[in-house]
Amino acid sequence: MKSHLRIALPPLVQWHPAQPLPYAWFDRQGRIAQSGELDAAALATAFRPRRIEAVLHPHDAIVTTVQVPPVAPRQRGAAVESAIEALLLGDIDSVAVAFGTREPNGTVAVAWTDKQRLHHVWDSLAGTGLRLDVVVPTASVLPPEDTDHHQPLQLPVSPRWQHPAPRWGWVVRSVRDTRRQAWRWPLALTLAAAVLWVIGLNMYASRLKHDVDTLRATMTQRVQATFPELPVIVDPLRQAEQGRNALLNAGGTSTANDLVPLALAAARVLPAADDRVTRMQYSAAGLLVTLRAESPATGGASSLGSGGTAGSAASGTLAAKPMAPRTEPGIRVDKTETPNTWRIVSTEAP
Numbered sequence: 026m027k028s029h030l031r032i033a034l035p036p037l038v039q040w041h042p043a044q045p046l047p048y049a050w051f052d053r054q055g056r057i058a059q060s061g062e063l064d065a066a067a068l069a070t071a072f073r074p075r076r077i078e079a080v081l082h083p084h085d086a087i088v089t090t091v092q093v094p095p096v097a098p099r100q101r102g103a104a105v106e107s108a109i110e111a112l113l114l115g116d117i118d119s120v121a122v123a124f125g126t127r128e129p130n131g132t133v134a135v136a137w138t139d140k141q142r143l144h145h146v147w148d149s150l151a152g153t154g155l156r157l158d159v160v161v162p163t164a165s166v167l168p169p170e171d172t173d174h175h176q177p178l179q180l181p182v183s184p185r186w187q188h189p190a191p192r193w194g195w196v197v198r199s200v201r202d203t204r205r206q207a208w209r210w211p212l213a214l215t216l217a218a219a220v221l222w223v224i225g226l227n228m229y230a231s232r233l234k235h236d237v238d239t240l241r242a243t244m245t246q247r248v249q250a251t252f253p254e255l256p257v258i259v260d261p262l263r264q265a266e267q268g269r270n271a272l273l274n275a276g277g278t279s280t281a282n283d284l285v286p287l288a289l290a291a292a293r294v295l296p297a298a299d300d301r302v303t304r305m306q307y308s309a310a311g312l313l314v315t316l317r318a319e320s321p322a323t324g325g326a327s328s329l330g331s332g333g334t335a336g337s338a339a340s341g342t343l344a345a346k347p348m349a350p351r352t353e354p355g356i357r358v359d360k361t362e363t364p365n366t367w368r369i370v371s372t373e374a375p
Contacts, residue, residue, distance in 0.1 A: 046062060
């Protein structure tokens, strides 16, 4: 057993820090080693107990028992307050409630007192250096045979002082606004959830930025590949739209170097190409036309660009001379090194 100091408080409405307080000092064997009256400051300097108990005046606390359903320990406080609320004359928030453990028959010892007054006395004692560990009602420290619960502890000390205090009472956290403290955990959890939400939002924003940068780089590469004439890509989407609009506005127009005009010119300057075209290749350098070589057995002329003469048929008739391409203003016909292949080029300015 630890040494402890038990003091008897006056009525809370009569409290003054300088008034003498009856006390009893218990040694480690639980025997009263000293008793008397001292004010709070003198008690704080005269004793160094391991535990300080204060006993409320009987007129300051109501002690009774209530029936409480079997609930979890953390919910027992709410169950006790709900049980005594009908017994109170005022608001439940104006009282400080203390209660013990639940008995097998469902009863719980409970006591309540004015919260504001108890808070004031507690802080006043702490200001003098006397820090209470617990405050208990008078009825809870009296021997079972003592039924005079309305009589406070008085000097000289008697067996009424020596009964052990219960394991329940008002401690410093119960004197404070417990309902306000009850919101601390939800507020802390809400704050933690908000922090996690902000972190997750930042991570999501970072991922979106990475996706946007990747998409922008891909768009820039595609626009550069589609419109190589653009020197710098600043706004890929806008520049691609402008390039597309330029192509749409140019639709339906053609120049002399386009495929269709060159193909028509080839039909005019190469009249012998009828039904003999085997390949056409168009590029910026012009139109390449490859003709099929005519078989000597047909007795016709040799293929264009062969430069030679075909042998005479068995009948002795001579082959026709190679036909020269016709001339047409603005069109140039060049013989390539590839046999039977001609390049058709427009000489007009684009």
